[in-house]
Amino acid sequence: MANEYRSREERKRLEKPSKISNKSEGLWKKITVTLLSIVIVFILIGVGIFSYLVSGAPALDESKLKVPLSSTIVDKDGKVVAELGREQRTKVSYNEIPKVVEDAFIATEDVRFYKHKGVDIRRVFGAVLANITGGFGSQGGSTITQQVVKNSFLSSQKTIKRKVQEMYLAFKLEQRYSKHQILEMYLNKVYFSNGLKGRGVYGVAKACETYFSKDLSKITLPEAATLAGMVKAPNSYNPAKHPTQSQNRRNTVLSQMKKYGYITEEQYTTAKAIPMKSLVKVHESGGTKYNSFIDVVVNEVEKNSDANVYTDGLTIETTLDPKAQDKADEILSRGKSFYPSDEFQTGFVLLDTKSGEIRAVGAGRNTSTGGLNFATDIKRQPGSSIKPILDYGPAIQYLKWSTFHQILDEPYTYSNGTPIRNWDRKYKGNISIRLALVDSRNIPALKTFQAVGSDRSREFGNGLGFNFSKNTYYESYSIGGFTGVSAMEMAGAYAAFGNSGIYNKPHSVKKIIYPDKTEKVFATEPKQVMSDYTAYMVTDMLRDVVKTPLGTGKRANVPGLDMAGKTGTTNYSDEVKQKYGFPDNATRDSWFIGYSSDVTMAVWTGYEKNKKNNFLGKGSTNIAKYIARDMLAANGDRNAIFRKPSSVEEIRNELYIRGEKVDDIPKDIVIESAKNVKANYDPVTSNISLNWTYPANLLQKTSFEVSYTVNGAAGQTQKIQGTATSINGIVPGDIVKIAIVAMSAEGKSGPVTVTVDLSSPEQPTTPPVNEGGQGNGNGQGNGNGQGTGNEQGNGNGTGEGTKPGDQTPGTGGANGDNIVNPIVPNPKNPH
Structure with missing residues (x-):
């Protein structure tokens, strides 16, 4: 028979199912069941975690969607001094928003706004990759809808819980409101930097009015792109304050608009060619009382957190001393009896010497907060005021010099053969570094710099808050021949001399408290950047700058106040003097930095721009000293003194590091008595x-x-x-x-x-x-x-x-x- 088997064994083998096949099928079933179980478990865990994370999410309160939350600013003693965010807003409906504004913001902030349901999954995955490579919080991937939710209901802290709640509420918001309504909310709430009178500018209509002095209906393409570009970092891209940075950011927005087809190549080229300064025409009225200080506070909060002062409903604990700020504002408001012209400018900072806390800020004359801050933004050559920082401080620290160390003041050149001269074109022979510093001699300063070495000089300066680069650090730095420094930086550096060599970075904010009562402390880390003997010996020499007849800072002296200080002036180049008709002795910048063990005051004076008659004459170079004198007299503690540390010994009125070899003792010469x-x-x-x-x-x-x-x-x-x-x-x-x-x-x-x-x-x-x-x-x-x-x-x-x-x-x-x-x-x- 055809179906007969060759043998009994063959029949058994062919008629019975394979045990191996059965075992294989069973194994796969087990694997499939296990995997499905794991997936289900992970889904349940994910659902549980998601439920937990969104369980505390706030409700969609319609009132919060419409009105930004104001922030409260308190001074160093906890007293409320300002409330920001209630003004500087002009609401517009969606129908009043020009198409060019909508296009600019969508191209920049959320190009798929009309396609997603509140969360852009593609942007989320891009953000996840960025967070893996750059650390959590390096990129958010938020849509316009998510930004509305965050600004209305949540804190700005970058946490997983806040991000999940943001996504969840964004989906809910899209279910309740149309895209046009959400875009209207966003464009009315978005923050556009602290304005020029200390109040937050938010909403495109108010921003257009503030920065371009026009109604939103008349906005142009480059103006719309400028506003869209500000959202990423409002204060950094403020067109009135930082026109160059704002222009670069605007051009990036224009590039995005061209990329996504909102504008043509021709429109892009034309708009990009328009200088930012020709667009900006600031208009603003009203303001808060302490707007100079608040400008610094807002920038500090923005730089060190994700919070928005004008929309997040913060309580900001600051270091402001109202009494000191009132005095600063009074000095800035003085007229022609004190200042030579309306265009004469000054920027100054008063610090607590021991903590680095900013007590008062002089942001400039005839200016408004939100514009150029002459205490923090302007960078000018420090002149001789840099000598304690880059020359004599390092010499005491590293070379163990005494205050009587002798240097030959003689005709001299830089290492490249360029001549260097003293201010009086004279030479005094062998003099002590004390007298060289008191009389602000340039040649001894350069010789001291050379003895220390550029590497150690730069190291000492960077320890005091500067950021000098090794590749561009030259001998001319020894007498302040570089651009530049701010009054804020100089105040921080000099305060370390009055604080036993401990440096604290100047700061205006202690902490911020969010609406949900969570806090962010703005802690600064004190750093011992020099020995206490260096700090005291430099301070003692600088006492003579203000306390002795030979000292260049004697006009800044406050009777009864144990203080020290240093002057600094810079000159114009021959080309500038010839171009504007300046006299040979015209001064460009005049500095004075004075301090006690209690407070430190750094003052810059000069003119913002070169033009006819914009130079400092013989009399106006003293104004920096008078400003410092008046601020220190009003705020300095007469009982605060510089205490000589045990590491310093005094021999015949000169100071030496205890334990170091003494070979330069001054002669004991007796002079006339009182x-x-x-x-x-x-x-x-x-x-x-x-x-x-x-x-x-x-x-x-x-x-x-x-x-x-x-x-x-x-x-x-x-x-x-x-x-x-x-x-x-x-x-x-x-x-x-x-x-x-x-x-x-x-x-x-x-x-x-x-x-x-x-x-x-x-x-x-x-x-x-x-x-x-x-x-x-x-x-x-x-x-x-x-x-x-x-x-x-x-x-x-x-x-x-x-x-x-x-x-x-x-x-x-x-x-x-x-x-x-x-x-x-x-x-x-x-x-």
């Missing part, structure tokens, strides 16, 4: 007023160091130019001992001491007594006391020296102690 010292106590003001006399022909080159103790405790040492000062905070019962030492470039005198004894309620009326000390002559004194020195006394007593006929000068001992018996008011009949 005479006829008078001290008067006023119980009404709790002040002791001091005055004395000094030879008129010596007074111009002499300063006086006034130190004192109150009941044995040391008070603040003052360096005085002139023959009068006061000591504050003295009360009945105190015993105050005062010492006055005359100082000049040649040497110093012995101390003249005075005691004001208020320990007894009733004082005798005997006159002051001079307890004579060592003199320096052989003639008679002219006071009321007895001298017991080695030579004839030259104090306020009759000298009875042991060698009345000897012509040998004395060795500089004390000239006498004047015991002052003040008149204390009768408690029964007070003054």
Whole structure:
């Protein structure tokens, strides 16, 4: 038979199903079931996670879709000083939005806006890839609908939960509103930088009015592209403040519009060729009180977070000192009695020396916040004000120089053979770095820079907040021959000298609090960028800049304030002077940076643009000093002093690093002492007023160091130019001992001491007594006391020296102690 098998075994094998086949089918079934189970589990987990993430999502509150949330700004003490976001808005309907505006924003922000359902899946996958390569938060992939949701209901923090809630609410928003309604919401809510009076500009209609002074219906293609470009970084692309950056961003938008067919090649070329400065015509009215400071706050929040000050309903805790800012605003508002012209500009910053917190900002004269900020945005050559940072600070830090280290001031050149000159075209021979800095000598500064080396000089400067590049760091930097620095940067750098070498980056924001009560702290990290001996020794030299007659900053001195500081000026090139008819001695920039251990003040003055008569003359170069003086006088703590660290030792009025080899000790030369010292106590003001006399022909080159103790405790040492000062905070019962030492470039005198004894309620009326000390002559004194020195006394007593006929000068001992018996008011009949 045809169907017969060849054998019984063959029949069994062919008629029975294969065990291997059955086993294979069973294995695949198991795999399929397992995979399906895993998929189901992941789906359930995903659904669970999604449900959890969206469970706290806010409801679609229609009122929040229409009105941006305002932010509250509080000062350093928690007092509300401004509320931003309630104004600067003009609402328009979709039918009032020009097509060119719609096209520009869609091409830039969401090209598939009319195709997706709230979330653009293609953009999401692109964002995921960017976040994998650049870290989470590097790209958001948000559609216009998502941006409406985020700005209306959510914080700007980049978290997975917020992103999921944003997508979820975007889908819901698209179900409730039409595309035209959503686009209308977006274009009425979108933020366009802080305006020119401190208030946020939001909505395309208000932005068009603010930056182009026209109604939205008349907007042009390049103007629409400019506004669309601002959305990415509103303050950075502000056309009034940063025209170059704004123009580059506008051209990117135009390129996108051409790419997606919204404009032709010809339209693109024509619009791109229009300069940004020709488009901008700012118009704005009203504003907040502290708009100069708020400008800095808004920029800082924008730079360090994803929050929007004018739409996110934040509470912003700032470092603002209203008293200091009021003084800054008063200085800026001064007229022609103080400033030489309306175009004369200044930018300045007041910092807390210890923390780097910004207390006040002078953004410029006759300007509005949102435009160019002359305290932070303008970069100008610092001139000699850079010398402590790039020359003498590094020399003390790395080379261990003393303040008396000698440098030969002589004809000299840069390494390439270019001559370098001092400001007075003169040379002083061997001088100390103290005198070189006080008199702002250029040649010693360059020699110091060369001794330190450019690498260590640059390292020291970068530690103080600058960003000097190794490839473009030249010897001319030693005297400020580079562009440029801002007043904010200079304030931060100098504050480190007054803070024992600790640098804090200047900052205006402590923290921001979101509507959901989450917080973001704006912490700064203090950095020890130099030794405490470097900070103090530089500070002590800079004291002489403001406290001695030779110092270039003496006009900035605040009597009674232990302060230090440095001037800086720059000149125009010969070509500029010839082009605009400037005189040979015309100055371009004038700086003064002054500080105490309490506050630091950096001031720049000059003109924004070169034109006829826009230069600083001899008198106007001093305005920077007067501004600093007035701000420091109003805000500096008279009881704050620079304390000498244990790492510093003083030898004959010069400072040395303790433990380092001393081989440059100054000669002990005795100069004329103060005479006829008078001290008067006023119980009404709790002040002791001091005055004395000094030879008129010596007074111009002499300063006086006034130190004192109150009941044995040391008070603040003052360096005085002139023959009068006061000591504050003295009360009945105190015993105050005062010492006055005359100082000049040649040497110093012995101390003249005075005691004001208020320990007894009733004082005798005997006159002051001079307890004579060592003199320096052989003639008679002219006071009321007895001298017991080695030579004839030259104090306020009759000298009875042991060698009345000897012509040998004395060795500089004390000239006498004047015991002052003040008149204390009768408690029964007070003054």
